[in-house]
Amino acid sequence: MINIIYENTNMNYYQKEFFKIRDLHFPHEYQISRIIQAKHFIDHSSPNNINLENTAASACLSKFHFTRLFKKCYGRTPHQYVTSIRMAKAKQLLQSGITVSDTCFSLGFSSVTSFTGLFKKMTGFTPGHYRQKKQF
Amino acid sequence: MKIRLTSVLVDDQDKALKFYTEILGFVKKIDIPMGEHKWLTVVSKEEQDGVELLLEPMGFAPAQVFQKALFEAGIPLTAFHVDDIEKEYERLSRAGVAFSMKPTMMGPVKIVVFNDTCGNNIQLFQPL
Numbered sequence: 001m002i003n004i005i006y007e008n009t010n011m012n013y014y015q016k017e018f019f020k021i022r023d024l025h026f027p028h029e030y031q032i033s034r035i036i037q038a039k040h041f042i043d044h045s046s047p048n049n050i051n052l053e054n055t056a057a058s059a060c061l062s063k064f065h066f067t068r069l070f071k072k073c074y075g076r077t078p079h080q081y082v083t084s085i086r087m088a089k090a091k092q093l094l095q096s097g098i099t100v101s102d103t104c105f106s107l108g109f110s111s112v113t114s115f116t117g118l119f120k121k122m123t124g125f126t127p128g129h130y131r132q133k134k135q136f
Numbered sequence: 137m138k139i140r141l142t143s144v145l146v147d148d149q150d151k152a153l154k155f156y157t158e159i160l161g162f163v164k165k166i167d168i169p170m171g172e173h174k175w176l177t178v179v180s181k182e183e184q185d186g187v188e189l190l191l192e193p194m195g196f197a198p199a200q201v202f203q204k205a206l207f208e209a210g211i212p213l214t215a216f217h218v219d220d221i222e223k224e225y226e227r228l229s230r231a232g233v234a235f236s237m238k239p240t241m242m243g244p245v246k247i248v249v250f251n252d253t254c255g256n257n258i259q260l261f262q263p264l
Contacts, residue, residue, distance in 0.1 A: 012210030014249070014257070015237065026243040036244050036264045073244040 034059040048108035094131040143190035146254040212259035221262035
C-alpha cells in the first residue's frame with residue numbers, strides 16, 4: 001500500500017526512496033522526539049551526573065527500550081555517546097594544560113590507569129602524549 | 137592517513153566559485169591555473185584549515201552522464217553540515233536558491249535539498 005502511494009505522486013526518485021526509508025526505519029515520530037530530547041539532556045548535563053536511569057526517564061522510556069531506540073537513531077548506545085562526550089571534554093582539559101590525573105578525576109574516572117586505557121583506545125594517544133603534543 | 141580533500145562535479149568552475157562563496161558562504165582556498173581548468177578549492181569559513189572542497193570540472197564525458205543522472209533523480213551529490221537548518225533554509229531561499237526538499241526529518245536528522253546551479257542537488261543536514 002505504501003509503495004502504491006509513493007508511485008502515484010509527483011515525487012522524484014530520491015524523495016520516494018527517502019520517505020520509504022523513513023517510514024521503514026523511523027515510523028514513530030513521537031519516539032524519535034523523545035530520543036532527541038534525551039540526547040539534549042545528555043548534552044547539557046555534566047558527564048559525571050549522567051546515568052542510564054535518569055536519561056531513559058527523561059525520555060519516558062524503559063532503559064532497554066531507550067538504549068535500543070538511541071542506538072537506532074545515533075548508531076551508538078547511550079553509554080558510548082556519553083563516553084565520547086567525556087573524551088571530548090578530556091581533550092579540552094588536557095589542551096588547556098590540566099594534568100592527566102586532574103583531568104581523569106574531574107571527569108569521574110576512578111583511576112588514571114582506566115582513564116589512560118580508554119583515552120588511548122578512543123584517540124590513539126595516551127593522555128600524556130596528547131597533552132604534550134597539543135601544547136607545542 | 138587523513139581525509140583532507142573532497143570534491144563536487146561542476147559544469148563551470150567560475151560559476152561554481154561564485155555560488156559556493158557568495159551564496160553558500162565558503163571561502164576560496166587554492167586557485168592554481170592548469171591550462172583549460174583550475175585546481176580550485178574552497179573551505180568552510182568556520183574551518184579554514186579543515187577539509188577542502190574541490191570544484192571539479194568534468195573534462196571526462198562520462199562524468200557528465202553521471203552528474204545528469206543523479207540530478208534528474210533528485211539525488212544529492214553530497215551533503216554539508218549546518219548548525220541551524222531552518223535559518224539556512226530561510227537565508228538561502230531569500231537569496232533565490234531553489235529547493236526540491238524543504239526542512240524534513242529523517243530520524244534524528246533534519247535535511248533540505250537544493251540546486252547548486254552547477255548541475256547538482258546538494259543536501260544540508262543538521263543532527264538534532
